Amino acid sequence: MEELLEISSQLIQTTQTGFKRYLYSKIEWDEKLIGIKGARGTGKTTLLLQYLKEAQLPESHIAYFSLDEIYFLSHSVVEVVKAFYQSGGKIVVLDEVHKYPNWSREIKNLHDRYRDLQVIFTGSSIIDIAKEEGDLSRRAIIYELHGLSYREFLSFQKGINLPIVKLEDLINPGFSLRSHFPSHFLPLAHFQAYLRSGYFPFSGESERIYFKKLRQLIRTIVEYDMAEIKGFDIRNGKKLLQLLYLIAQLVPFKPNISALAEKTLIHRNSMVNYLIYLAEARLIDLQYPAGISVALLQKPEKIFLNNTNYLFALSENKPEAGTVRETFFNSLVKVTHKVQYSASVDFLLDGKFHFEVGGKNKSGKQVKDEMTWIVKDDLEYPVGKSLPLWVFGMLY
Structure with missing residues (x-):
């Protein structure tokens, strides 16, 4: 868990915020559950690291977790985010959710349990949110990020x-x-x-x-x-x-x-x-x-x-x-x-x-x-x- 938070902190600190993708200004950032789909290479991760960097919150209140990390082979997203929330967490970004089994069900559980926690997740354009378990389509606002204009x-x-x-x-x-x-x-x-x-x-x-x-x-x-x-x-x-x-x-x-x-x-x-x-x-x-x-x-x-x-x-x-x-x-x-x-x-x-x-x-x-x-x-x-x-x- 500590290693994940160290990786998160380093990524946020080194992210450049000078150029932002078109979607950044279109997202309703006040929403508590946000999903961003898009093809590989379009810049979803950078966009969300920029948001975390400009959130004006203490470092302990924000976190970025990539679900293709080896850590998640033996630890659940629910337990990791629970520990983060109990330590004062306010915003968590879950990247590459399609790499994690039952991701939609666990994100639904997090959203239902911690109403004051903002959960933002990204996934491949391939995933169909409406057909996933947990029915996130009624709870999350979903955006898609395309390539550069x-x-x-x-x-x-x-x-x-x-x-x-x-x-x-x-x-x-x-x-x-x-x-x-x-x-x-x-x-x-x-x-x-x-x-x-x-x-x-x-x-x-x-x-x-x-x-x-x-x-x-x-x-x-x-x-x-x-x-x-x-x-x-x-x-x-x-x-x-x-x-x-x-x-x-x-x-x-x-x-x-x-x-x-x-x-x-x-x-x-x-x-x-x-x-x-x-x-x-x-x-x-x-x-x-x-x-x-x-x-x-x-x-x-x-x-x-x-x-x-x-x-x-x-x-x-x-x-x-x-x-x-x-x-x-x-x-x-x-x-x-x-x-x-x-x-x-x-x-x-x-x-x-x-x-x-x-x-x-x-x-x-x-x-x-x-x-x-x-x-x-x-x-x-x-x-x-x-x-x-x-x-x-x-x-x-």
């Missing part, structure tokens, strides 16, 4: 601090995007760097090392985190990696389930579930038509990789420009808006806004009404109904 990348890596742009402002004809940013800001100067290696907070190293880390991250998610999914046989991890690699060469595409099954030796009846597993792990995104329950579908209409960095790390050849554009748009817009498949344009947002994504020569023939816009990757600022691609990285 282009705006966050500019702040984190380049020291360029810029305001958020809301979609409703961006599509407003009376809104001046140019005056929204400093006059010296060059929006495309670092855009390609972000597309290649800016989505995760551990970017900034050599690109070769970064891509190697990404591939290792993907293997860890598939070979270890997938074990937390009920019904998934981890012995099929190799097939899942093969499927992901195949998808990386094809995206974005409308899946042919039989063809994917044949190439990966995954049974056709299991293929849709495997795609859902990869989506839950935030390795891919599945796009469905508007107005149809996902649960009733046999397959998604379109598949994307989760972010452009995965494209560059997994593609055998340089990804096509069109693929990069659409992957970027999808990965950033989905954080703040509902993205759905449309048969007439590339993307349908919130069930009413239509966007066609392309390069500088993209024509405006798809703009048939006031609810449709063209998105181009060579623009610095809007021109009529054409919007710059980069600005969709400023939504959070």
Whole structure:
């Protein structure tokens, strides 16, 4: 127990608080039970260590425990947190809860027993809070942390601090995007760097090392985190990696389930579930038509990789420009808006806004009404109904 508290103290003291993820300001920190989901590498641990560091409480009143510590193989979370609480503890962070059996039941017990103790927990994006024992979904406020936006990348890596742009402002004809940013800001100067290696907070190293880390991250998610999914046989991890690699060469595409099954030796009846597993792990995104329950579908209409960095790390050849554009748009817009498949344009947002994504020569023939816009990757600022691609990285 003392060793855990020493580790906690050291981590809190050495955590930097200069740059904070977008989610930090959105969390209702007054709540007593908070859960944060997210894919590996997005910065959940750092975010919560920052919160503890700025809590303005004595060191003995705050604690960070990672549940993948060996200590928890022979000690329960309940007994550790009980001892911490009886010593004056006020805030406890439980990291990597999916690594600990019966975590949801024990967290529920802690919340019910110690009403003045704030419990914050983090877990993989794979876990389904609503289906866990203990029914935390009614007790906890759950957030999800996504990768860096282009705006966050500019702040984190380049020291360029810029305001958020809301979609409703961006599509407003009376809104001046140019005056929204400093006059010296060059929006495309670092855009390609972000597309290649800016989505995760551990970017900034050599690109070769970064891509190697990404591939290792993907293997860890598939070979270890997938074990937390009920019904998934981890012995099929190799097939899942093969499927992901195949998808990386094809995206974005409308899946042919039989063809994917044949190439990966995954049974056709299991293929849709495997795609859902990869989506839950935030390795891919599945796009469905508007107005149809996902649960009733046999397959998604379109598949994307989760972010452009995965494209560059997994593609055998340089990804096509069109693929990069659409992957970027999808990965950033989905954080703040509902993205759905449309048969007439590339993307349908919130069930009413239509966007066609392309390069500088993209024509405006798809703009048939006031609810449709063209998105181009060579623009610095809007021109009529054409919007710059980069600005969709400023939504959070």
